[in-house]
Amino acid sequence: MSRPQPLVVGAGPAGVRAAETLVRAGLRPLVVDEAPACGGQIYRRPLVKDERDARALYGSEAGKAQRLHGAFAALADRIDHWPRALVWNLRDGRADIAVAGESRAVAYDGLILATGASDRVLPVPGWTLPGVFTLGGAQVALKAQGCAIGQRVVFAGSGPLLYLVAWQYLKAGVKVAAVLDAAPFAAKRHLLRGLALAPDIVLRGMRFAAELRLNGVLLRHGICDLALEGEGRVAGVRWREGRRERHLFCDGVGYGLSLRSETQLADLAGCAFAFNQRDRAFLPQRDSSSRTSVRGVYIAGDGAGIAGADAAELAGERAALALLEDRGLPHAPERAADLERKLARIGRFRDVLEAAFPFPAQWAARVKDETVVCRCEEVSARALRNAVHDFSLDEINRLKAVSRIGMGRCQGRFCGAAAAELLAVETGRGVEAVGRLRSQPPVKPVPLTLMPREAAE
Structure with a gap:
């Protein structure tokens, strides 16, 4: 039986450059992306082609967008690409992927998570x-x-x-x-x-x-x-x-x-997390090579901490080089070191941006009781405050169990940070002390009619 493919989740800047690097080394990765075409959020393509050119769509970043789109197009016959597909679970070296009305269980050998970020x-x-x-x-x-x-x-x-x-x-x-x-x-x-x-x-x-x-x-x-x-x-x-x-x-x-990292799949993969003061969030731990605490799992781009599209391209390539090294394939150590230096420089700039656009830490103390915090379950700030004091809660997953915060369609992706901030203020603790919501499959809603199918290995 042939060795399973590397799996790249996401076809934004990080995912595209990771796939490109793996292909150059002779591998054929499977690239799974929720969007119908590559580009991610930053270089998103129109659903239907219209009269707008690249300059109108991407402004000063038009050249970068076109290069990324072109690079992915050049890989078409050397990768497997599943657009409009959702990796909704990870378990035992396999990914459960919702695509074309069915759920396929796909074995992988090497996992690069390029899941990006969403609005905070x-x-x-x-x-x-x-x-x-x-x-x-x-x-x-x-x-x-x-x-x-x-x-x-x-x-x-x-x-x-x-x-x-x-x-x-x-x-x-x-x-x-x-x-x-x-x-x-x-x-x-x-x-x-x-x-x-x-x-x-x-x-x-x-x-x-x-x-x-x-x-x-x-x-x-x-x-x-x-x-x-x-x-x-x-x-x-x-x-x-x-x-x-x-x-x-x-x-x-x-x-x-600002933005928040999409970390659910890293959690399901078993990666260790640590609180990041700059991003004010728990993030999967990774080293400078993009390796996580789980062997064979790598994470690149905004899914491991907000750094922007340029950093995502560099990190995607660096993650792929780490995968190649771990497989015993040529992995260009000089290039890897150069990528790490460039990423470190971008990281210092990210510190500058955080100082220029600081998090509004006063929000939790000032938000009105009647404000809806969890729109899926219609949980208000008053309900959360009452739950904290009525049940003497000081941990976010206990607050979830009592209030249903984070139990709706978004699984806490949009309300989780706000709930943690409220809990921290109400208990007089730092937000890092109240913990993080544990991820559960499916990471996003999937149809109840989804039919299981075991993908060929």
Whole structure:
């Protein structure tokens, strides 16, 4: 019987470069991705080809997007690619994959997780109203479907993505009413330190902000107590700056607070986790070569900590080189060392960005009781606070058992961070002390009609 294939989960920047590296070494990996085409979130392709060119879709990153798409296309006859497929479980060296209406159990020899990230959201009043999207969701609508989330849009939250998506909407001809940044303006001084590490990125971000302001977009910093208002659909935003309360009318809101790593599969694979202060989250442990604590399991890209698309490409290649080394195949140690140096530099720049866009740690103490935290199970902040005190809880999985937080369709992917922050404040502990939600299969909803089929080995 032939040796099982390496399995690459995700066809974004990390997954594409990992697959490319494995192919160069003579292996034929299986690449599984939920999207219909490669690119990930950052280089997402339109669902239906339209008149927009690469420059219109990806801006200054058009060249990188085209190179990545081209690299993956060149692998077509040397890999197995399953698009629109979901790895929903990992067990005993096999992956359960939902594809084409059935569940296939696939054995693998070497697993590279390039699962990426999703928006981090801290719930605010009105965040479940129609017309309210995450920043990533607003970006998907524009890139993949060529439509906007409203005619007069407000973008709120924090992080570099806030300004990027607002600028993309501005360039698409949408009326951007305001950009409301939870980070204080004084924090932006940290970006000056980033000029030595990544001048192009810092200057590009400054250009986005300048163009937004020159086009009449209201830019506010240090906002708090954000509330989204409307009957049947979002119709306005309200926020506070110091003692002053302000309001704007709008019919669409993009909201998010940086990104959070997708780590469920790493958990199911048995990887060890540790709390990362910078990302304010538990992340799978990996060394500089992208090896995890589980032999034969590697993790690359934002799924192991937020670092961006450039870092994801480098980390995908580095993970593949580690897999090759562990198989006893040629693995270019000089190239591996160079990749590690470049990733370390990007990591230092990521520290700068976190200082410039700090996490709004005051949210948990200020969120109103009636705010829905878990929209799947309709669990409010009041219900969580009551559960903590009524049952003397100090651990997130016990809070889940009592309140049903994280038991819905998202499995805690969107409410888990908020619940942990609330639990930490209510118990007077650090968020690292309350633990993390344990992942369970399926990592995302799968149809009850999914038919099992054992894939040929």
